[in-house]
Amino acid sequence: MSLKHIITISLALCLFGSINAAPFTIVIDAGHGGHDAGAIGSFSKEKNINLRHSLLLGDMLKEKNPEIKVIYTRDNDVFVDLNERARIANRAKADLFVSIHTNSAKNRSANGVETFTLGVSRTKENMEVAMLENSVILLEDDYEKNYQGFDPNSTDSYIMFEFMKDQYMDRSITCADMVQTRLVNASQRIDRGVRQAGFLVLRATTMPSILVELGFISNREEEKSLNENKNQIAMANALYRAIIAYKHDLEKKNGTGINTPTAHEILEPVVKDTIVVKQIEEEKTTETAPTPKVDNNKSEDIVFMVQILSSKNNYKLNDAIFKGIKITETKKEGNLYKYIVGKSTDLDEMFELRRNVIKEFPDAFIIAYKKGVKIPTKDAIIEYQTQTQSK
Numbered sequence: 001m002s003l004k005h006i007i008t009i010s011l012a013l014c015l016f017g018s019i020n021a022a023p024f025t026i027v028i029d030a031g032h033g034g035h036d037a038g039a040i041g042s043f044s045k046e047k048n049i050n051l052r053h054s055l056l057l058g059d060m061l062k063e064k065n066p067e068i069k070v071i072y073t074r075d076n077d078v079f080v081d082l083n084e085r086a087r088i089a090n091r092a093k094a095d096l097f098v099s100i101h102t103n104s105a106k107n108r109s110a111n112g113v114e115t116f117t118l119g120v121s122r123t124k125e126n127m128e129v130a131m132l133e134n135s136v137i138l139l140e141d142d143y144e145k146n147y148q149g150f151d152p153n154s155t156d157s158y159i160m161f162e163f164m165k166d167q168y169m170d171r172s173i174t175c176a177d178m179v180q181t182r183l184v185n186a187s188q189r190i191d192r193g194v195r196q197a198g199f200l201v202l203r204a205t206t207m208p209s210i211l212v213e214l215g216f217i218s219n220r221e222e223e224k225s226l227n228e229n230k231n232q233i234a235m236a237n238a239l240y241r242a243i244i245a246y247k248h249d250l251e252k253k254n255g256t257g258i259n260t261p262t263a264h265e266i267l268e269p270v271v272k273d274t275i276v277v278k279q280i281e282e283e284k285t286t287e288t289a290p291t292p293k294v295d296n297n298k299s300e301d302i303v304f305m306v307q308i309l310s311s312k313n314n315y316k317l318n319d320a321i322f323k324g325i326k327i328t329e330t331k332k333e334g335n336l337y338k339y340i341v342g343k344s345t346d347l348d349e350m351f352e353l354r355r356n357v358i359k360e361f362p363d364a365f366i367i368a369y370k371k372g373v374k375i376p377t378k379d380a381i382i383e384y385q386t387q388t389q390s391k
Contacts, residue, residue, distance in 0.1 A: 026061065028073070029072075030047070030053075030075075034047075038050065038102065041223040053239070061240060094207050103215065112192040113180065116210065168205075168208045179243075180194050183242075199211050304367070304368050306350055308361040309339045310339070312336060325341060347381065351366070
């Protein structure tokens, strides 16, 4: 076979492969619907605001990016169980799940935009948001059976989310950061940040997943803004640009990107010179940490630590910001400094340490390393428990 034939066949195979590559699939979930109105404002209902933004977003994606497959959990005013919303995404083998909601609070002055990923509700405020959104299961038949006895109104039920951080956490938070920045820029609303809470609709999805709270329907001014067509288009466009940015970032990391996003599609996130106190680093499994000091005969042991803070600032270890807590390790990753306390192969010891430091740092969380390489905490706990039971 001549070189010309080999090149021709190779090009044909590459073209065939690119044509038949699975499309980037996004599932857009308009929260609530049907007999579940969601939060109710002075003149509007959450379910309608969510649906309007979801359909606008889907239309933009389909019109401008035919290579993206858009699936809705609902495209009209119908009720869909929380579990079914996740199943729709899982059956589609989606690359991204975006649940769109509108917030509400007893305090009528509460306002702003926030974006959530699955995790532990570390503040009373986050817990209240999760409880409000999860209460929809009370409208479902046999919810006690379908959700394994989960009670959306009991704080004890939310302990389960302590161990539910998975391989998609890092990508979920990357997407959430992109979405949050663009929504704030588009709406000029208060930036309430990227947070974590125990949302049932995110629990069972097997892909990066986020939940967006567009604004507060309980705030008269924001309710008016959320219902104005021009603002809905602006918010949907912000979501669109964030998703396109996320898609290209994912392709770049996977080495599968073909097209470079145009300037109008991408608006890079604004890097804020503020302390970041959130779990955006927990699941970066490829990053290397200093090799933990462990017994040579136990090189396979997993080492647990507690991370209490991430910041762009390089603080001295005795800085007042640490409130007297002794920092045992500082690690710089990108433009962030991570401040860590404790180091042990005993998981119970680190749980106890975390319980002590969360009094001052509510967002403190356990991280794990194996052979000096960061691994998902959930995987580390499972392996630790397996080793412990075998001894």
